[in-house]
Amino acid sequence: ATQAAVAATDVSKLPHVKQTLVAPPNVPAHEQTSKGPKVVQITMETQEKLIEVAPGAKVWALTFNGSVPGPLIVVHEGDYVELTLKNPKSSTLAHNVDFHAATGALGGAGLTLVQPGEEVVLRWKAIKAGVFVYHCAPGGTMIPFHVISGMSGALMVLPKDGLKDNKGKPYKYDRAYYIGEQDFYLPKDDKGNFKTYGSPAEGMADMLEVAKGLIPTHVVFNGAVGALTGDNALKAKVGEKVLFIHSQANRPSYPHLIGGHGDLYWVGGSFGDAPLTNQETWFVPAGAAVAAAYEFHQPGLHVYLSHNLIEAVLLGAAAHMTVDGAWNDDIMTQLKKPASFDAKAGMDH
Amino acid sequence: ATQAAVAATDVSKLPHVKQTLVAPPNVPAHEQTSKGPKVVQITMETQEKLIEVAPGAKVWALTFNGSVPGPLIVVHEGDYVELTLKNPKSSTLAHNVDFHAATGALGGAGLTLVQPGEEVVLRWKAIKAGVFVYHCAPGGTMIPFHVISGMSGALMVLPKDGLKDNKGKPYKYDRAYYIGEQDFYLPKDDKGNFKTYGSPAEGMADMLEVAKGLIPTHVVFNGAVGALTGDNALKAKVGEKVLFIHSQANRPSYPHLIGGHGDLYWVGGSFGDAPLTNQETWFVPAGAAVAAAYEFHQPGLHVYLSHNLIEAVLLGAAAHMTVDGAWNDDIMTQLKKPASFDAKAGMDH
Amino acid sequence: ATQAAVAATDVSKLPHVKQTLVAPPNVPAHEQTSKGPKVVQITMETQEKLIEVAPGAKVWALTFNGSVPGPLIVVHEGDYVELTLKNPKSSTLAHNVDFHAATGALGGAGLTLVQPGEEVVLRWKAIKAGVFVYHCAPGGTMIPFHVISGMSGALMVLPKDGLKDNKGKPYKYDRAYYIGEQDFYLPKDDKGNFKTYGSPAEGMADMLEVAKGLIPTHVVFNGAVGALTGDNALKAKVGEKVLFIHSQANRPSYPHLIGGHGDLYWVGGSFGDAPLTNQETWFVPAGAAVAAAYEFHQPGLHVYLSHNLIEAVLLGAAAHMTVDGAWNDDIMTQLKKPASFDAKAGMDH
Ligand SMILES: [Cu+2]
Ligand SMILES: [Cu+2]
Ligand SMILES: [Cu+2]
Ligand SMILES: [Cu+2]
Ligand SMILES: [Cu+2]
Ligand SMILES: [Cu+2]
Ligand SMILES: [Mg+2]
Ligand SMILES: [Mg+2]
């Protein structure tokens, strides 16, 4: 750029607010509407750690803040995001961040590459409302390698006056969950067992070779098969409106809530458009985060999954959700329990 | 649920109407608008049968009413669906139904599991307008196994006042077809021939192993390669508006009408949103049913397929459609028949 | 069709305009609004040529006018397209064109099959506004074979009064690029090297066998890995609105502009519907062309790719874009350069 640079607004006078990031599927404390522009200060640390994706399947996860996916960040349209990114000395690789919500410098990736032992501070303005992926993108083959090793998360830019439903009416959610879906491509040894490597770099060539075949060995929520089932199931109550933020940094996904629906679904995660309604299964393009909201009408187990049922059940892309409240017989009722019948009185066939 | 249950509306006073289900691609007789809430009574039987997907490729199909896909069910918003599900004594497996259109109890799957020789009756209220998948979901690995063995269908919930076009004007179709797309994962023997098993359970482990690779051996409409071609081609007339309901319970699909268009396309199959227009190819997220409508302008062969052309032509996802009427030269005309030309007078290259 | 044919409008009285087609990613000179219906005359030649998709990977490309993809054609709604299709004597195969924008005769494929040495002239009316794929479709297995050998392109039908943004306001672009994405399925020899064949037909059976596995060996823009990078990068200036037309005739794609956004995105490529906004990553259903527009706000390198990062980086689906102008510090600024930090003062973990 040979032209003179555009001067920045004096953001030093804006309120500065530290956001405490939390591990997914939880989301940080936040207001749904904005009181005016602010600087949201966040710190993320790149952490490399050996994790178990499924029994007997270990991988060197490359992470933001130690979780797969990284934490959800929440700001409002017009806010400034001030990120301090730290790469600890114990790391083996350089990392950075490409925020899909940001504008310029490869989403910030070009200005945030930190070697082990370094930190950097980047500020950018949230000018697009919606939910967006962020991910590490250190260049060349390191890009898919870091992303398929777990190094992505999501950032939500809420409209100043909050969400609107399909009729344009303000929509307030009672609870939000962030589901980060991750595809892994774990190499196997000659006996068909998953290989464990001594460092991220040691497994890279093998993993990229598996990845070139485009078929993951695991597709999981929150970093591991069963990470959001049983004791870790999501919770809600009948009558609550729940916002689900779903990201997939590398492959398409097909979110579906068994026993429920997407009452509202923001295509591509954009809050600039009216949401669609009545979705049985919605869609996450590869490399995107989307949002869907549902008001629960019935208690009991619900299952939130990606509706390629092979991926959901055999590769891991399923979460449980337990809902408390009263059953509504008008909406569904079992008129006759399973019981033996006289086959001769049945249908002809 | 520890709270008191919500009482049901007294649905016994509503009109009760039996719907006679028919084999796809046909749809049951139905009105396009509602005369008020009613109880639609349907009976489905789970049938296990060895079918031929392509010459030399047999599979134990798990079906509703003997067809792959199961029959289309048609109701209106506000109606109650009263399903009697029968599993004949001759069956080898337990089956149930998860209606994506229903709310609670895993879409009814939690209240409908029937062992061989049992029947069950479930009633649920259609509160979401659109087209929706239903499928068997008996739990764990049985879920993908039953679904990739053919055990899904679709249910259409029409708005009370019928469909609307993209301008909000009432839209009446002259004809409807239900295209159920099925992915099969048939194991091969050492010589590369498809294996036939003695029962569904016998082939299950092998089939799930193929399925984990996520690449189907067959992708078909109406249960077999060529099931909707030649003598079984769909039919329409120039000037008719045809509604296509397309379901895929497990994978994405890309419906396309060669020589025609999606004049109207309801994203995700929701009738709660204005349809999109002018689609060359539309989209079915994995685990969804969608609807598209087209008014035919030209006679002759049309081909309805999923526009991954490998899947359409090599794996089977194509149907023929023969259209009767007068050719319109204004829309298309061959000005010069194929004839040899003097290459020297042609383009430079 | 036994009924009398509908007479054509007397199109001989309309203005006839020859459109000079250019190689992608460039687009032909055109007006964004229409001065009234016209006949747009284009000539395309089917060319078969051995091309290098990546170092050491050659394929007999089947092309329109010698490029993969074929050229973009631009007309307005209500115009007539008059195509002269020439198949030179030196060709080894018959070719035709199925225009997804056209109506009837399999999109024109049924009226345009030309043997080597033949030409044909077809006229059809553009009645649907949007961007649409065209491709060769000679019947049976020749359809996927020609398409996965490169034989597709795109045609844009602009609304008479030009594009509109999401608020219905006229939208004028400063520049347009056409990105044609191509999946190749190149067979390998026993040593794992890509095989080169003596003619298109010689490689057909092997290529279709690879294709049946549905996993491409290459996914590229403009016919080859790196065809739109380095010296061939796309260009734009800060403040310019750029329209991106993206086609994929056979597989889904996930266009994404690193460092930018889809300000406007026309789903399925239809200009009959309001565009969506704020897309981080948008979607091309298999067998479709879509359009997205972006106003550049920052200078420097941007990367336009399909955001399956494995496909983008390892299989080839990436383009570079260099943008000239002044950096805007308000939108993004590096507050602190990467520098070593005292780990003891960092986050607890
Ligand atoms: Cu990294
Ligand atoms: Cu990205
Ligand atoms: Cu079953
Ligand atoms: Cu389901
Ligand atoms: Cu051809
Ligand atoms: Cu086509
Ligand atoms: Mg657990
Ligand atoms: Mg998004």
Ligand SMILES: [Mg+2]
């Ligand atoms: Mg609801």
Ligand SMILES: [Mg+2]
């Ligand atoms: Mg037949």
Ligand SMILES: [Mg+2]
């Ligand atoms: Mg649907």
Ligand SMILES: [Mg+2]
């Ligand atoms: Mg029409």
Ligand SMILES: [Mg+2]
């Ligand atoms: Mg180059």
Ligand SMILES: [Mg+2]
């Ligand atoms: Mg299109």
Ligand SMILES: [Mg+2]
């Ligand atoms: Mg912009």
